[in-house]
Amino acid sequence: MTIQIYDTTLRDGAQREGMTLAVEDKLKIARQLDKLGVPWIEGGWPGANPKDGEFFRRLQLEPLTQAEVVAFCSTRRPGGLAAEDRMLAAIIAAGTKWVTIFGKSWDLHVTEGLKTDLAENLEMIRDSIEYLISQGKRVIYDAEHWFDGYLANPEYALKTLQTAIDAGADWLVFCDTNGGTLPQDITKIVDRVIQTVDPQRELQFGIHTHNDCELAVANALAAVSSGVTMVQGTINGYGERCGNANLCAIIPNLQLKLGYSCLHEADLIRLTQVSRYVSEVVNIAPNDYAAFVGRCAFSHKGGIHVSAVERNPLTYEHIDPLLVGNERRIAISEQSGLSNVLIKASEMGLTLTKADPRTRQILAKLKELEYQGYQFEGAEASFELLMREILGQTSTLFTIQGFQVHCSIATQQHHSLATIKIAVDGQDILEVAEGNGPVAALDAALRKALSRFYPELAKCHLTDYKVRIIDGEAGTAAITRVLVESSNGHHRWTTIGVSENILEASYQAVAQGIEYGLLVRSPQMCSLVDVK
Known part of the structure; x- marks a missing residue:
């Protein structure tokens, strides 16, 4: 049995605090998801901002190869007509075959959020879906706050769903928008609702869960066990508040543990790569401890x-x-x-x-x-x-004879000056360099001193710097651990320094990073050691 994977990283995932996607970012991610074989990609809310409108315009010019791109929107406003609604007009202009439209299932949201009556909300659902279908669109209906609404007023919640069915929606998606429902309740409610509205099993249902109780993945799997055949989620679980259901955990659980078909086997092998690619594009460090795709998962x-x-x-x-x-x-x-x-x-x-x-x-x-x-x-x-x-497989490339670092904070622009003395092949080298901090200045001075002997060092650069105080109770005498990440454009490696003096620990880590780059990662130096 196939479970349809619906990715909403570009819309719901982008609502994560601190995460911003440019149009080019969204296009890059969409194309990676398309190559992964994800059948549904929700691109955003055209009309809500110029960025999403531009995204859909670009995809009209350069379509994806296999995925259905979906535009997202709410039902029309209270008291109006769908045919005259500005937001729905933008949805039509986005040029997608499929549209996801969400409506209110919870009577509390109807009266407190929309400030309208329950009958008008039903009319908003009907009018919006029928209008979109009249314009040649196929509709996925997201029943927002479904589980809260059903528990508060099951009779009315069922009326909203039946209205969407009667209006012609192709898919009906149960949304745990607040992320507060437990798996056993998901199973019970989804099973009961499907039996009520679709006893002949002729309709198509989906699930959309949030992670506020750390249960989004479990809730999605619970809904699948009760009969839904579409799962909505995001890469790496990105999303508002605590995030959305993580597709990087849902897909392998469904496919490898439960025997459902989600992606081709050859595409599933690319899941870790896509997870890390997306984290790079959105500029959020990968979660090393993430299930299945994390660096520490195995x-x-x-x-x-x-x-x-x-x-x-x-x-x-x-x-x-x-x-x-x-x-x-x-x-x-x-x-x-x-x-x-x-x-x-x-x-x-x-x-x-x-x-x-x-x-x-x-x-x-x-x-x-x-x-x-x-x-x-x-x-x-x-x-x-x-x-x-x-093992005796290293050579002494240079010897440190001493260094000094001077920091100036007399002006608004803070500068540091490092002086370093090293010995290379029996020659004493003294160099001075500036940096925007003491470690940057020290790194620059060391590289400047070595560059005449090892020109390939120009390809290596420091990419990350981390400091941790090991025994904080020791105050200024505490042991400091410094981790430095370096790169030559093809590989990255991390080295460590430990000392009571933060500059000494930094020097150890920086010097080892350079040494590793020259001894192990530099083609010109391969004769010195056995390399990978």
Whole structure:
């Protein structure tokens, strides 16, 4: 049986606080969803803002390949006519075959929100749907606040739904708009309503849930078990307040756990990639702990777990991560055993065996450094350098002889000046550089000193900088952990520094990031080490 996936990332998802999508962003995401095989993509509310109108205009010029693009709107205003409603006119102009229109199911919203009477609300639903159909549109009717409305006044809620059915709506969608309904109530109400309004099972129903009780995915699955065949949601669960139902969890649960068909298998493999692509476009850091698609979804840290997974992944993995395009990760920490070290070495192209004494040396050094405040599960480049050092696969590229950083806050524009002295191939190099902060200045000075010896360093740059105080009760004497992410345009890697001095910790992380980029990621330096 096929469950229709209806994506509303571009409309409902974009209502997330702090999330803004330009027209180009919306087009990029729409095309990725189209390639993923999502059959329905809700593009926005034309007429509500110029951006959404432009989005639909652009798609008329360059249509998607397989997905139905859907325009979204409310029923007409109270006391008017659908044929004269400005918002509905914009919907017609959007040029989509399908329109999703929402109407009020809850009598409280009719009287308090719309400030009209219950009979007029029914007329608004009927008039709007019939008008859209007269204009050649097919209609998906979102019964807004369905579950709250049904619990408060089931007789009236059913009248609103029956009105939409009689007016000719193709789909009827139950909306848990406030996100406060429990799964057992979803199951009971959906089952009861479908039996009431469609005993012959001739109509098509959908579900739209919000995550205010952390139950959006569970509620969507509950509705499917009661007979709905369309599930509305967003990529990564983006949405207003606590978010919408997360399609990145719903799709694999439906397809891999419950046996429904949502996407082709070849498309399901792209789910993790699409999840991360969308997070990049909307400029929101991916949730590493998200089910199925998160970076840590198939990550193993404890030595006993790693050893078991190495023998049989089913021991600690509920599915093969490759089914959703994810991968198994072995984390390195003080909880690691020899299995962790051996697997990480293999991933990094290094040859180690359990009998090799250097394996235990690496593990002992790892635990010692983690005790000091290092955290290598978030800085795998530093751990690779550590392993290569113990294995004798590194070269000394430069030696720090000292640095000074001067910060000026005398003007509105804060500047920092770093002076650094290093030795390269027996030569002492002294350089000075400015930056908009002490770490930026230090990074610039180090790169300036090294660039004449390693011109390929120009391709590497610092992309992220994070600081954590480990023992806050120690005040200004607290141990500081610094994580620096670097990139050469093709790869990203993270290195770590730990010290009571934040600048010293920053230097350690920055210097290791440069060292890793030159030793491991630079083609010109590949002869120095065994690279992946």
